[in-house]
Amino acid sequence: MERIIKFRGKCINGSGWVYGDLVHNAFNGSSKTIEVGIQMKYMWPVEVIPETVGQFIGLKDKNGKDIYDGDTTKFNEFVIFENGSFKTTYTGDTQGGCLLTKMRCSKIIITGSIHDKL
Numbered sequence: 001m002e003r004i005i006k007f008r009g010k011c012i013n014g015s016g017w018v019y020g021d022l023v024h025n026a027f028n029g030s031s032k033t034i035e036v037g038i039q040m041k042y043m044w045p046v047e048v049i050p051e052t053v054g055q056f057i058g059l060k061d062k063n064g065k066d067i068y069d070g071d072t073t074k075f076n077e078f079v080i081f082e083n084g085s086f087k088t089t090y091t092g093d094t095q096g097g098c099l100l101t102k103m104r105c106s107k108i109i110i111t112g113s114i115h116d117k118l
Contacts, residue, residue: 006056008068009038010115016077018046022053028032051062054079057086067100067110078090 016024029044030036036053037045054069057079061067069086070107071079077088080097088108089097096106 004056004058007038008054008056009036009046009050010052010053012047012049013091018048022055034049046098049115052113054113054115055081057081059102059109061110062106063109067105067108068113070114071110072112072114074111077108078114 005021006019008017008019010017018040020038023037023039023045024035026034026037026039026045027049028037034045034047036050037047038053039045045093052070054071055070057067059067061066061073067079069079069081073079073088076080077090077097079086079100080089082089082097086100087097088100088104
């Protein structure tokens with residue numbers, strides 16, 4: 001099975017999410033070097049808000065939607081990467097959350113991102 005490594009980030013100009021490879025200090029095709037960006041296939045990198053960058057966890061939710069670090073679920077959980085694994089947790093949860101397995105992901109529904117209000 002091929003492992004898919006991709007990222008997403010919110011554009012600094014407010015035009016929404018972009019998906020692709022994560023780049024740092026990259027030339028954007030004009031006269032500017034961007035600090036953090038997402039490189040989409042066959043395009044120049046797009047500058048993104050650094051704190052919105054999230055990695056695809058390699059699994060999909062109940063509806064077939066890709067799950068990213070920073071996503072929120074129907075049950076007010078959010079996806080985090082901690083101690084080498086992806087899991088869901090609640091704000092202020094001190095128990096460490098629930099590990100995201102293929103079986104668990106097939107039962108959750110992604111509703112958005114913790115960064116949607118940015």
